[in-house]
Amino acid sequence: MELPAEELKGAVNRLRRAQGQISGVIGMIEQGRSCEEVVTQLAAASRALDRAGFAIIATGLEHCLTGESEGAAPQMERDEMRAKLEKLFLSLA
Template sequence: MTTEATSPETRAAVGTETTEHAHHGYAPRKDQYLTRLRRVEGQVRGIARMVDEDVYCIDVLTQVAAATKALHAVSMGLLEDHLNHCVADAAQQAQYSGDPKLIQAKVAEASAAIARLLR
């Protein structure tokens, strides 16, 4: 799996440089996300077991679809949290500083994330 990380320059420009104490938009729902991701992890292990046991292909595909849908739900929640927290914060910072590049960078970052989800 490949990921496209935001450059350090972009994070610094919008005030989101990664630190030990960084507060991300998903922080209030972190436990919920971890629970969902552990459930998906279990689903994927189950799918591998099904393949190992030569389970009927349609049954395996049904489980793959379920795991994919669960990951999609996590990604949509994270995206919503990003928009509500990170993009909204950048908009406030842009308003206070008079620098529209702050919000433009966050919107571009969100757009790129959406594009990756749609591929």
């Protein structure tokens, strides 16, 4: 199943944020910053990756559940369903 890119903009933004955080972590290590600072930034990057992954999974499930070829639900309902699915996945993490 292919997911429309426009529906994954939030996930892409989170991935870009994580990419920047990982670059920052590398720089911090090269600068000899404290372990606490490095681990804090690494944890933030990890959370951003997790949230992006869950958003992608939730979007895929939403497409499966709504039967995208059977006349899609209105955008507001789809957004609410996606948010609920994402919240459920996050509660498992």
